[in-house]
Amino acid sequence: MPQTSHIAVEVNGVKREADVEPRLLLVHFLRENLGLTGSHIGCDTTSCGACTVLLDDKAMKSCTVLAVQADGRKVMTVEGLGGHGKLDPVQEGFVAEHGLQCGFCTPGMVISAYALLQENPDPTEDDIRTAISGNICRCTGYEKIIESVKHAAKARRRRRT
Amino acid sequence: MIPPRFEYAAPKSVREAVDLLKSRGGEAKVLAGGQSLIPLLKLRLAAPSLLVDINRVTGLDYIRESGGFLRVGALTRVSTLNRSALLKKRYGALHDASLTIADPLVRNLGTVGGNLSHGDPSNDLPAVLLAAGGELAATGPSGDRSVRAEDFFVGTFTTALAQDEILTEARFPVPPPRSGGVYLKVEQKVADFATAGVAVQVSLDKKSEYARVGIGLTGVGPTALKATKAEAAMVGKRATDRKAAQEAGELAADASSPTTDIRGTEEYKRGLIRLLVTRGLERASQRARRGA
Numbered sequence: 001m002p003q004t005s006h007i008a009v010e011v012n013g014v015k016r017e018a019d020v021e022p023r024l025l026l027v028h029f030l031r032e033n034l035g036l037t038g039s040h041i042g043c044d045t046t047s048c049g050a051c052t053v054l055l056d057d058k059a060m061k062s063c064t065v066l067a068v069q070a071d072g073r074k075v076m077t078v079e080g081l082g083g084h085g086k087l088d089p090v091q092e093g094f095v096a097e098h099g100l101q102c103g104f105c106t107p108g109m110v111i112s113a114y115a116l117l118q119e120n121p122d123p124t125e126d127d128i129r130t131a132i133s134g135n136i137c138r139c140t141g142y143e144k145i146i147e148s149v150k151h152a153a154k155a156r157r158r159r160r161t
Numbered sequence: 162m163i164p165p166r167f168e169y170a171a172p173k174s175v176r177e178a179v180d181l182l183k184s185r186g187g188e189a190k191v192l193a194g195g196q197s198l199i200p201l202l203k204l205r206l207a208a209p210s211l212l213v214d215i216n217r218v219t220g221l222d223y224i225r226e227s228g229g230f231l232r233v234g235a236l237t238r239v240s241t242l243n244r245s246a247l248l249k250k251r252y253g254a255l256h257d258a259s260l261t262i263a264d265p266l267v268r269n270l271g272t273v274g275g276n277l278s279h280g281d282p283s284n285d286l287p288a289v290l291l292a293a294g295g296e297l298a299a300t301g302p303s304g305d306r307s308v309r310a311e312d313f314f315v316g317t318f319t320t321a322l323a324q325d326e327i328l329t330e331a332r333f334p335v336p337p338p339r340s341g342g343v344y345l346k347v348e349q350k351v352a353d354f355a356t357a358g359v360a361v362q363v364s365l366d367k368k369s370e371y372a373r374v375g376i377g378l379t380g381v382g383p384t385a386l387k388a389t390k391a392e393a394a395m396v397g398k399r400a401t402d403r404k405a406a407q408e409a410g411e412l413a414a415d416a417s418s419p420t421t422d423i424r425g426t427e428e429y430k431r432g433l434i435r436l437l438v439t440r441g442l443e444r445a446s447q448r449a450r451r452g453a
Contacts, residue, residue, distance in 0.1 A: 003169065023164040023202075028163070044203070049264075052266055059265070064195060064199045065270070068171070130265060
């Protein structure tokens with residue numbers, strides 16, 4: 001019988017518990033154990049960022065973290081954005097500026113953008129480019145994504161004033 | 162990809178972690194940021210029987226100056242280096258290098274200790290530590306010891322750490338006034354490993370001549386390399402002596418042993434070292450004159 005560990009992780013504000021093998025990756029825990037399929041598995045080699053989530057408010061690639069490492073910590077996935085019938089400013093930005101085509105990279109892009117704006121509400125274009133440099137998009141050429149994040153930053157500031 | 166089965170332990174102290182490593186006699190691996198180890202596990206290039214996750218160990222995440230050194234705890238995330246005003250002001254090579262490592266998502270997890278102890282010749286921090294003339298602190302069953310940077314990087318993926326030792330701290334000497342450092346890296350695309358990288362750390366005397374020069378090279382040998390001949394050739398030269406800087410570039414290129422691969426030919430990489438060392442000396446001495 002392989003070793004299992006009991007973990008309790010707060011995912012999008014809800015405490016989720018499970019017995020997991022230590023080798024279970026966080027992205028598999030989210031997608032398969034919890035059914036949160038918003039975080040995508042693209043490259044599975046820490047390159048593409050489609051699996052990006054927040055772990056204790058820091059953006060990271062959930063294909064390169066073990067689920068056991070998230071024990072006692074907070075995870076936010078793309079499903080945790082917005083709510084109560086309202087889009088998060090980042091989601092609003094991607095809709096308004098058409099920041100996606102196929103949409104595969106979008107959950108990761110959106111989480112990286114959200115993390116950027118939490119830390120830096122008024123980013124320069126350079127800041128945005130750096131913040132999404134761990135997320136690969138094969139459709140858009142990035143320009144629309146950058147416009148989306150700029151839009152989001154403005155929408156976010158507007159909502160706060 | 163799913164990693165092979167392993168047992169998992171998350172000790173709360175370095176002592177406990179060392180005991181766990183010792184109990185498995187080389188079959189255990191330390192999990193720090195995991196940004197190199199977890200991909201290796203998935204690819205079955207590593208198959209330890211036990212992972213010792215040190216992320217729950219407290220007191221290994223800090224940046225501070227004391228006792229003549231900048232001390233960086235082994236669990237300090239690379240993203241913490243990115244945001245450090247002290248590094249930006251006084252440890253330019255370390256700050257530059259921290260911004261070139263992988264991408265921001267990886268830097269949020271990747272650690273200073275992991276970058277150094279992985280022993281990958283393409284990692285960026287070893288060259289910075291070599292150029293600075295730094296050292297590393299490790300804890301094992303018989304206590305603590307320090308290892309000079311030039312004795313630490315033994316071979317590709319091999320360091321001076323014993324199987325039951327844990328790296329706890331990286332130490333960079335506090336530079337004297339009129340010092341400056343820089344890290345220059347050529348990469349094919351954002352977040353790639355270096356095609357070639359160069360760390361330069363210099364101190365100037367009152368006549369603006371080089372009093373101390375440290376040069377470390379990334380990705381052009383079995384380990385990060387210390388370009389000792391190039392360093393020695395610059396001492397006593399004027400900071401504005403472009404010809405001397407070009408000669409140092411030649412010496413460093415001669416000391417490198419790059420291999421032809423997807424990122425470039427051996428000849429191309431030697432050319433990069435020549436250029437980056439020359440440019441690095443110029444930029445580091447500019448920073449030294451500005452007092453950074």
